[in-house]
Amino acid sequence: MAYYGQFWGTSDAAGIPAPFCACPVCEEARREGGRSVRLRSCFRLSDEIMLDLGADAVTQSMRFGCLKDVEHLLITHTHEDHLNAHMFMQLVWDKGSRGKTLHCYLTDKAMEIIDAWRTTPWILKGALLDFERRGLVEFHQLQFGQRVQVGECMVTPFRGNHPGNVGELSGMYLVELPDGRRLFYGLDSGPWFEESIAALAGCHIDVFITEACLGTSDIRHPNHMSLQDAYEQVCRLVEQGTLDSSSTVYLTHINHGTSHKEMVSAVERMGFPVPTVVAYDGLKTLSCDSQE
Ligand SMILES: [Zn+2]
Numbered sequence: 001m002a003y004y005g006q007f008w009g010t011s012d013a014a015g016i017p018a019p020f021c022a023c024p025v026c027e028e029a030r031r032e033g034g035r036s037v038r039l040r041s042c043f044r045l046s047d048e049i050m051l052d053l054g055a056d057a058v059t060q061s062m063r064f065g066c067l068k069d070v071e072h073l074l075i076t077h078t079h080e081d082h083l084n085a086h087m088f089m090q091l092v093w094d095k096g097s098r099g100k101t102l103h104c105y106l107t108d109k110a111m112e113i114i115d116a117w118r119t120t121p122w123i124l125k126g127a128l129l130d131f132e133r134r135g136l137v138e139f140h141q142l143q144f145g146q147r148v149q150v151g152e153c154m155v156t157p158f159r160g161n162h163p164g165n166v167g168e169l170s171g172m173y174l175v176e177l178p179d180g181r182r183l184f185y186g187l188d189s190g191p192w193f194e195e196s197i198a199a200l201a202g203c204h205i206d207v208f209i210t211e212a213c214l215g216t217s218d219i220r221h222p223n224h225m226s227l228q229d230a231y232e233q234v235c236r237l238v239e240q241g242t243l244d245s246s247s248t249v250y251l252t253h254i255n256h257g258t259s260h261k262e263m264v265s266a267v268e269r270m271g272f273p274v275p276t277v278v279a280y281d282g283l284k285t286l287s288c289d290s291q292e
């Protein structure tokens with residue numbers, strides 16, 4: 001199995017250009033395209049494993065590839081830019097036509113949204129219960145700090161500082177690949193809870209994906225990070241050995257306050273203590289040679 005760790009989307013809930021916005025960043029994205037354009041955050045670890053499935057999944061699939069081989073779907077939280085009911089049902093339906101089960105993982109209280117989907121007639125005519133009965137989809141409730149097997153990988157969710165639609169806290173995922181490399185996908189979190197930082201002490205991460213939602217803005221938001229917050233977070237993790245010069249940091253979930261070019265020059269100016277990359281849609285974080 002090849003692990004390529006590709007960003008399928010790198011924006012916040014609005015996207016860039018945001019549909020109702022004519023700010024300079026959105027106008028530049030409309031003019032220039034390329035890395036200036038960001039779809040909503042989503043990550044494809046491998047053909048089998050996907051993190052989040054938002055409303056842009058159709059467009060993302062057109063750009064980056066077919067979703068038919070997805071077997072495991074890890075959900076960070078229940079906000080619509082990360083979990084879209086229509087796209088989810090379409091994926092389950094499609095798996096069903098091939099006689100396979102889709103395994104979907106949510107942390108802790110986030111599972112309550114599935115209870116709501118089971119009982120509402122407004123989402124695909126209330127088909128979810130029938131899909132489950134037919135074995136097309138299986139839900140797994142994960143507990144923070146509990147390490148579980150997902151496909152060939154071991155996955156541990158950490159508590160993020162960001163409340164979702166059903167009052168849950170977001171899940172940030174540590175993924176241990178079969179070749180021993182570790183990837184961390186932690187977005188939709190403000191500055192981390194101390195327990196999440198402490199839990200990574202002594203754990204070296206190779207690919208560290210964090211958010212920098214508020215870009216170069218001075219705003220300190222309780223549930224999202226600016227570039228400055230991300231910088232401070234990275235420094236904390238360097239101090240405790242979680243990150244070092246052999247790690248790579250990727251910044252994602254970026255809002256339309258800061259353009260891609262401005263992000264890149266701000267990161268250069270700030271001098272992050274480990275190699276740091278401003279993510280863009282389509283960027284791959286892992287070389288594909290392992291486990292082939
Ligand atoms: Zn989000």
Ligand SMILES: [Zn+2]
Pocket residue numbers: 018021022023024025026027256
């Ligand atoms: Zn804008």
Ligand SMILES: [Zn+2]
Pocket residue numbers: 077079162164188
């Ligand atoms: Zn969110």
